[in-house]
Each structure stands twice: as structure tokens, then as C-alpha cells.
Amino acid sequence: MNKTAEQYWKANIRLVSILLVIWFVCSFLFGIILVEPLNTIKIGGVGLGFWFAQNGSIYTFLVLIYVYTKRMNALDVEFDVQED
């Protein structure tokens, strides 16, 4: 693997790690582990923990994939590894 390919892979791993931390936080942490304390905060008639478990985590997942796609396509160009 030449240097650019190596750096490209490192940048990819960094991006994926950050996104997976958020993935964990919005579902497992907010939706399950911290659900009771978060439920004391209400948005409309829904406790925040309950909302994350049933709706919020899904919206976050969508944003995560969107950011990943955007960032990776930019990285492909930056490191000149994009498809022809």
C-alpha cells in the first residue's frame, strides 16, 4: 500500500470510528442505558429517552449515513482514488 492509500485508509477509519461512536450514543446509550434520566426531559408529550429509542435514533442513523457518503466521496477525490 503506498502512502496515499495508507493515509486514505486512516482517514476512512477515523471517520467511521467517529460515526460509530455517535451510532452507539444515540441508540444504546440514549435509548437504553440512560433512558430513565432522559425521560425526565420532555419534548412535547414524549420523554427524550423514549423518543430516542423509537424515533430519534432512526433519524440520527439517516444523518450518519448521509455524512459518511458525503465525506467518503470527498475523501475519494482528495486522495485521487475515485472511480473513473
Add this chain to the structure above:
Amino acid sequence: MDLQTLTYVVVGLTFTLYIGIAFWARAATTGEFYAAGRGIHPVANGMATAADWMSAASFISMAGLIAFKGYGASVFLMGWTGGYVLLALLLAPYLRKFGKFTVPEFIGDRYYSRTARIVAVICLILASVTYVIGQMKGIGVAFSRFLEIDYNTGLYIGMGIVFIYAVMGGMKGITYTQIAQYCVLIFAYTVPAVFISLNLTGNPIPQLGIGSSMADGSGTFMLDRLDQVVTDLGFKQYTTQVMGSKLNMFVYTLSLMIGTAGLPHVIIRFFTVPKVKDARASAGWALVFISILYTTAPAVGSMARLNLMNTIQIGEVGTPSGNVAYSERPEWFKKWETTGLLRHNDKNGDGRIQYYNDKNEEMAAKAEAWGWKGNELENIPFGKTEKDAKSGPDPDIMVLANPEIANLPNWVIALVVAGGLAAALSTAAGLLLAIASSISHDLLKGVFAPNISEKSELMAGRLAMIGAIGIAGYFGLHPPDFAAGTVAIAFGLAASSIFPALMMGIFYKKMNRAGAIWGMIAGISVTMLYVFQHKGIMFIPGTSFMGGMPANWFFTISPNAFGAVGAVVNFAVAIIVSKVTAPPPDHIQHLVEDIRVPKGAGVATEH
């Protein structure tokens, strides 16, 4: 037009559409048969993936589960969507870059081993077959209930439809049919939800309606009202009831997520797009289309529960007139009574329906004082008799009865039936293709007859599909007892075998043949052993040597949720074995480096 005729018309029209598409999109090459010629636009592919993914379980069962399990059912919502993040970030782009047709093919090449490929085929078939049985049963049940024809006849019709478009069109036919099926099912799901939300909360958007206050002018939030109503009758509070324990919910969610990312019929969808870039986008589009249903489901579930409670408990709890008189039950109640999925067992003989949690001692004591003699709302599971009656309505009727509860016109009800069938058919077709391609491409071409011509392989693929439909049909006609619980188990099997092998193949260059093979075997064995010891060997009743009781569960983890533990075992065994055996040869390490960069994806294709 009466409902019966209308249902026939709507279902007939949708079926004609599917068959028409199949004729238009016939597959001529193995490339089209396995991967739709890699010419599918990411938005279209995302839509097809969504239909492929959302089975009868998502369409019919999930909202019902949410209605009765409340917060606890969040595991399905998070688990069945969060897996797409793993797919998009960890698997889809690399597998597309690899540029072959099937999951076992990747595993076989990456681990330079025919044995690894065969182990992967076995894991794939185990997971897919357990999954497809549930779909076939769903098709038979839907036909028999709504078109009032025999269960077996319904199953044959369903098999015939899948046969026509899957055998003829392969992945190409399936993909275009699934796009049509997605449109049918999402329309059928959201229309009733909008009306019900409008009815209860005045907000037409179900996702917002769940957080709104009641439209009755009381100013109470809908969920607060629901919590109040269910706890008054001794049920657990809707918004806080957990499923098993919190650890169980955690592990269950993780199993479903990893399983989603490891299910072969979902993964092969990412082989159908033109570019690596499109594979990333496809996963995102798939989740967009899935989310429309999944974010609506919590509203459907909670509102259906509230409507149900309000139908039965029309006045103050404990007063004689607080419960609806059986003679004044609504029309939809009467209709579902004929199926046995909802029934009134007048235990205290007062002619009124009492629906409450008689297992709750405090509630039972109060109820006794009011002259209630136990919960009177029951259901008899499909194919069972009166002695197996369970308390409450069958959760599966909630989505189907929803339009009737909300007094929507007959065409909406007919549409919901067509939607349920679309969901089951699209998933069954995708699974059958995954099974057929692993037999014709991985076993036949990959192992037994490597020199087979493309034409013969295409023929073999079609024959394998016919065989798979036959086997699925057989299990549909003779459903094993475990059919209901199999979908969750299929996820466990995929999570514990396929996902770890794929992920390490991409992210861990030093993972070798022995590590991958032993990892897969260890992962799937641990999961199956755990399921068998609690649910019976091969699900035969009476052979479960540890009993199905939660008391015997490993750290309160239910068998359905055990896939994540199996996956951890898979990772651990694979890493340990790979450390003590020879590292993979150089050309394999180069292969891994190559799939990590998108450049040159167009070159590596059919061989």
C-alpha cells in the same frame, strides 16, 4: 362494491402489475440473474432493498408488538434500522468493490479456501431458510383470512406468483417488482396512520402526533393518556415497560443490528449498483425508505393500543357501565371474532367485556371486588384450539384492524391487505434468490462444476430457485411449531456467522483461513446451542434440556437475542486462531488493500 370483492380487485391488480414487470424485466445473463446487470440506480436500489427488507413481520407484526410491549419494542425499531449504518459504513462499499455475486464467494476468495466458502453457504442457507418459512406462512395466512380461501390454496397462489417473477427475472425481475411492492406497502401503511393520528390528536403527521396532546380538548398528551389508561387496568406503563431486562434489550438490539448487516439477501442488493459510490448511497436510500415505515410504526402502535383500550373500557374503571356491553361491540370486533384472533370469554357472565391484567395481584384484588372474574379478552393463536387461548387480542391484528377501527373506507382496508402481501412476497423473493444463487453459483460453479457454461449456470440458478420455492412451500404447508419465532433466530444466525467473517475480511488484513472458518463455526454453534437448549433440539418440544424459563437464561438474555453473544465468540475465536496459525499469503493481503479503495471497481466484475 363490498369489501370482499374490492379486496379481490385490489390484490388482483397488484399481482397483475408484478407479473407484468416480470415479463418486461426477464434476465438473459447470469449477471442479470444474480445482480441485475449492476445497472440499478441507487434510489431505485434503495427502494427495492427497503421492500426486500420489510417483511410481513415489519408490516403486520411490528406495530402490534409495539402496541403491547410499548417501550420494550424499541429493540425492533433500533435493531432493524441501526444495522444499515453498519452495512453502509463497514460492508457495502467494499463488497461492491470486490465485484462478485454472492456473499460466500467473497468469503471463499478472501480466505482463499473452498471450505470457508462452503461453511458460509451452510450458514447462509440456515439463516435464509428459517427466515423464508415465516414469509410463506404469512402469505398463506393473509390469503386465507382476507380472500376467504383455503390456507393451502393461498399458499399455492403465493408460490406461483413468486415463481413467475423470481425464476424468470432473477435479481432483475425481483428488483423492479420490489420497487412496485414498496410503493404499495408504504402507501397502505401510512394512509391509515395519517387518519388515525388526525383523529386522535388533530396532527396529520403520525411522527408528530405521538408527541401531541389529545384532540378531545383535555390538553392531556396522547402518551400520558395511554400510560394512564393502561396502568388503571393493571398493565405495565406503556412508555417505560422493558422487555426482559435492560441488558436483554441491549443485547437484543445489537443482535438485530449485526444480523441485519449479515443477512445475505440484504447484502447482495449492494452488488446490483454500478459503482462503489452508489453502494454507499444505496444503503442511505434504503434506510430513508425503511424509516418512513419505521418512524410511523410507534405512532401506529401506541394509537392502536389507545383505541383498543377505549373501545373496551368506555367509562370509569370499576363501574358496571364502564365496560362495553358485548352486544354493543363494534363491527370490526365482530369481524375479527370469526378468526378467533380476538374473542370474548364472559367469565363473570355480566354480558360486558373486561380487559385488564389479571396477573397483576393488586389489580386482580380490586377487580374481584368489582365482580370481575378474570380478563375476558382473549385470542386463539392460528391453528390452535380453545385450550391454548391467550389473553388480549392477537398482536398481529392491530395493523390490519386499524383502518376499520378508524372507520376508513373499504378501499383502504383492501389496500392494507395488498400491502401485507407485497411485504411478504418481496421478502420471500429476495431470500429465495439468495438461496438459489448460493446453490448454483457457490456450490455448483464454485465447487462441483467450475467449468459450467454461463447458459447452464443460468439454468441451474432457475432450477435452484424452483427447488427453493418447493422447500419453502413444503414448510409453509407443514409449518413447524417454531415458525413464529424463526425470524428473530435467523438474525441471530446471520449475526453470529456471516457478519464477523465479512467485517474481519475487510478491516483485519491478517485474518486468515483457519481463523475465519473456526470463528464462523464457533459463533453459529454457540448461538444454535443456546437456542436449542432453551427451545428444544431442532425445536422438537420436550428436548430442551435447560427449559425455556427465563430463570435459566444466561444473564437474562433471551434465546432470540443471543446472536450478539455468538458474534463476540466468533470474533474472539477467529482472532485467537489467526494468531497461532500462518498469516494469509501476500496476494490475499493485496486483495484486501485493493478492495479498500474504490478506484478500478469497474474492472473487477464477472469472471
